[in-house]
Amino acid sequence: MVRRSEAQETTAEATPAERGRVRADARRNLDELLKAAMKVFASKGVDAPVRDIAKEAGVGVGTLYRHFPQRSDLVLAVCTREIDACADAAATFSAQLGPFEALSAWMGRYVEFIMTKRGLAAALYSGDAAYQGLPAYFEKRLHPALQGLLDAAQGAGAIRSGLQTNELLRAVAGFCAPAQDVGPEYTGRMLELFMDGLRYRAPA
Amino acid sequence: MVRRSEAQETTAEATPAERGRVRADARRNLDELLKAAMKVFASKGVDAPVRDIAKEAGVGVGTLYRHFPQRSDLVLAVCTREIDACADAAATFSAQLGPFEALSAWMGRYVEFIMTKRGLAAALYSGDAAYQGLPAYFEKRLHPALQGLLDAAQGAGAIRSGLQTNELLRAVAGFCAPAQDVGPEYTGRMLELFMDGLRYRAPA
């Protein structure tokens, strides 16, 4: 059980990637792999075979393992990427919509994110050391994103106050978890209910 | 994806086991397998290889599969058994200890149960159809067990009222989940804190 991707390198030699000179095909393949993994994970869950991902990316398994020494590294990379995307969507919605609509839209986006991660919760709770850092990253990126939206909506008097940001994230993720077989209408209805709850005792 | 262990048999023929005549060695091996699985799951987590369990039981894999057609059936059997044991402990504690002490002791027992199930949460959240029924069984057995202890302790004025039984079960399981590497002192301290909370505003 060796920890990879440590912060400090023990050798003085820098790898090519660290010197900033990466061959074009290498970078292209890395992108293809991430795209492919995102697609395959979404359709077959995070337990999908590596070979499927390599094939989808039009690449050999050797190449996959060159970029992601362990299967879990790939899962990690995809998750990080999608957490980032979800967090960044908050700013977009804020800029384009009113406070409550932005909040509501983001919650929908968040539910979408959770739903594409069938089996991820399993990995997180498995105690596998490879995923130890994920919950912290999840919190680090998603908490501020939601916090901003909540503050704006509360400032506008659109929703009640006294809400715990983390609890909202957890609750929504929670009621999505058992929704794997029941259709997407379920999560839609639940989220709507939830959002209505938020504005039930709103000042305005 | 065929559902096994259906309630109704499609054929009129009854298997020997159903007629009540089971060979002695078969029953003995089944017991050995369950004991072995409990031990191996506890030490290596529920992802332990079937071969390890068969070896621990002193039995071939064929025999294991004769009794448990799928790996998940064995996991299921062990879980059911341990849920039962945990639920039954409530009555024992009630009979031997005072209301609060019984509650406290059972909570300790419950934490112990949760902790031995490293990786079980993963299985539960994985969406694997084999484990669909487990959460319901968990609730069915553990909720009444805790409810009785709470009622007794509340009746004696030892703890506050207005508690949601399911929430307590969930919360305790929740703070045990991330405790896989940190020593058992952590869960001990947390549970103590938790129990103190329960009696903080107690009538007596």
Next chain:
DNA sequence: CATCTATACGGAACATTGTTCCGTTTATCA
């Protein structure tokens, strides 16, 4: 443009599992 070399690539081969199959053993009964 030709050549050279570090880097990356592909996929066969290996290791670790879950699962099946079938020849052998044995408990039970007459």
Next chain:
DNA sequence: TGATAAACGGAACAATGTTCCGTATAGATG
């Protein structure tokens, strides 16, 4: 004691993560 249905053991198969190494190529150099 012999017959036989039931159970047993473990080799063999299949799926999947991971490693290895011969081959191809991007990019630098002359």
